[in-house]
Amino acid sequence: MLISTLAFACMNTTVKYLKSVPTFEIVFFRSLGSLFFTLSFLLKNKIPMIGKNNKLLILRALAGTSSMTFFFMSVKYLSIGTAVSIRYIAPIFSAIFAVFLLKEKIKPIQWSFFVISLIGVFILKGFDHHLNTTGLILVLLASVLSGLVFVIINKIGKTEHPIVIVNYFMMFGTVLGGVLSINNWVTPKGIEWLFLVFLGVFGYVGQVFMTKAFQTASTNIVAPVKYFEVIYTATFGVFLFGEVYTLYSFLGIALIIGGLILNIWYKSKMNNS
Incomplete structure (x- = not known):
C-alpha cells in the first residue's frame, strides 16, 4: 500500500506540473497509458474483455472518468495535498448512495465519524484563504462520483475480473478524453511528453499494488495506510x-x-465481532 500511495502521489504531482496541458488531454494520456497495461493483461491471460454486467461496467466507467476529470481540474486551483484530502471524503457519499441503492444500514456512530471529516472540509474552506471555491466545488464533485463508483463496484461484486472493470474505465477515459481534446488540443512540449506517458504508468502501478495490498492483508490494517497518499x-x-x-x-x-480512519476501525470491529 505504501508503494501504491507513492505511485498515486507521483501521478497527482505530475498532473499539477502539467498545468499548461488541457485537462481532457491529461485524462486521455492517463487513460491510454493504463489501457496499454490492462489490454495486455487481458489478452495475455485470455480473459474476455466484454464482461457480463455491461450496463454497470459502463456506468462505473462513466462515473470514474467524470470523477477523474473533475479531480484533475481541481488540482489546477488547489494545492495538491488539499485536493487529495477532500477527494478522500468519497466514503461519506458512498455510504449515502449505499443506503438508497443497496439498502445498507449505517450506524449513528458512523455518521458522527463522517461529520468529523466534513468539519475538516469546512475548516479548510472557512479558515484557509488559499482554498479556491471553484477548486473546492470541482473536487467535491469528484468525491461524490468516486463514492458512486465504490457502490457500483460493490454491486458488480465478484462477477467480473478486477482488470475487466479497470479496462472499461480506461477505455472510456481514452475515448472521452480523446474526443473532447480534439477542438482544444495543445501539443505537449519537450519533457511534457515523458510526464504524460508516466501518468498511465503511475496510475496502473498504484492500482495494482493497492489491489495486492487488500488481497494480502485485512482491510482495517491496509486501508488507513492509503492516507499516506496525502x-x-x-x-x-x-x-x-x-x-x-x-495550521488550519x-x-x-x-x-x-481522522474521521475516515475511525469509520474504517469501527467497521472492522463490527465485522470481527
Whole structure:
C-alpha cells in the first residue's frame, strides 16, 4: 500500500506540473497509458474483455472518468495535498448512495465519524484563504462520483475480473478524453511528453499494488495506510511547487483523515465481532 500511495502521489504531482496541458488531454494520456497495461493483461491471460454486467461496467466507467476529470481540474486551483484530502471524503457519499441503492444500514456512530471529516472540509474552506471555491466545488464533485463508483463496484461484486472493470474505465477515459481534446488540443512540449506517458504508468502501478495490498492483508490494517497518499502528495507540493499549508490546513486535513480512519476501525470491529 505504501508503494501504491507513492505511485498515486507521483501521478497527482505530475498532473499539477502539467498545468499548461488541457485537462481532457491529461485524462486521455492517463487513460491510454493504463489501457496499454490492462489490454495486455487481458489478452495475455485470455480473459474476455466484454464482461457480463455491461450496463454497470459502463456506468462505473462513466462515473470514474467524470470523477477523474473533475479531480484533475481541481488540482489546477488547489494545492495538491488539499485536493487529495477532500477527494478522500468519497466514503461519506458512498455510504449515502449505499443506503438508497443497496439498502445498507449505517450506524449513528458512523455518521458522527463522517461529520468529523466534513468539519475538516469546512475548516479548510472557512479558515484557509488559499482554498479556491471553484477548486473546492470541482473536487467535491469528484468525491461524490468516486463514492458512486465504490457502490457500483460493490454491486458488480465478484462477477467480473478486477482488470475487466479497470479496462472499461480506461477505455472510456481514452475515448472521452480523446474526443473532447480534439477542438482544444495543445501539443505537449519537450519533457511534457515523458510526464504524460508516466501518468498511465503511475496510475496502473498504484492500482495494482493497492489491489495486492487488500488481497494480502485485512482491510482495517491496509486501508488507513492509503492516507499516506496525502502526506506524500503534500510533501511534493511543498518542495516542488512551494505550496503553503497553514495550521488550519493541517487541522482540516487531520479531521478529514481522522474521521475516515475511525469509520474504517469501527467497521472492522463490527465485522470481527
